[in-house]
Amino acid sequence: MKTTINSLGILSATIGAFLVWRYLTEINFADKDKYLQGQGVLNIPSPSKEDVAKFKRTLLLSKLGLFLIALGGGLQIISNYMPSS
Numbered sequence: 001m002k003t004t005i006n007s008l009g010i011l012s013a014t015i016g017a018f019l020v021w022r023y024l025t026e027i028n029f030a031d032k033d034k035y036l037q038g039q040g041v042l043n044i045p046s047p048s049k050e051d052v053a054k055f056k057r058t059l060l061l062s063k064l065g066l067f068l069i070a071l072g073g074g075l076q077i078i079s080n081y082m083p084s085s
Contacts, residue, residue, distance in 0.1 A: 006079035013072025019065025023058045 047055070 002079050002082040002084060005075050005082065009072040009075030009079060011072070012068045012075060016065040016068025016070075016072060019061050019068065021065075022061075023065065024062035
């Protein structure tokens with residue numbers, strides 16, 4: 001049981017880290033090509049309904065990722081204090 005809880009913690013934290021990497025790093029309004037040339041401009045266009053829905057989904061998935069990272073860490077800590085069977 002101890003190993004299973006620890007493995008679930010590792011899996012949860014890994015999935016959470018992927019979600020944060022995938023969705024939180026996507027929230028950027030800068031033109032990446034110009035930014036890498038040192039000519040960055042912050043461009044925030046008027047969002048459409050689809051843009052707002054996508055942004056809300058992105059925020060939700062990144063928050064889910066942060067929750068999974070915390071849950072995974074908690075499960076790993078709990079597994080450290082479980083008796084070995």
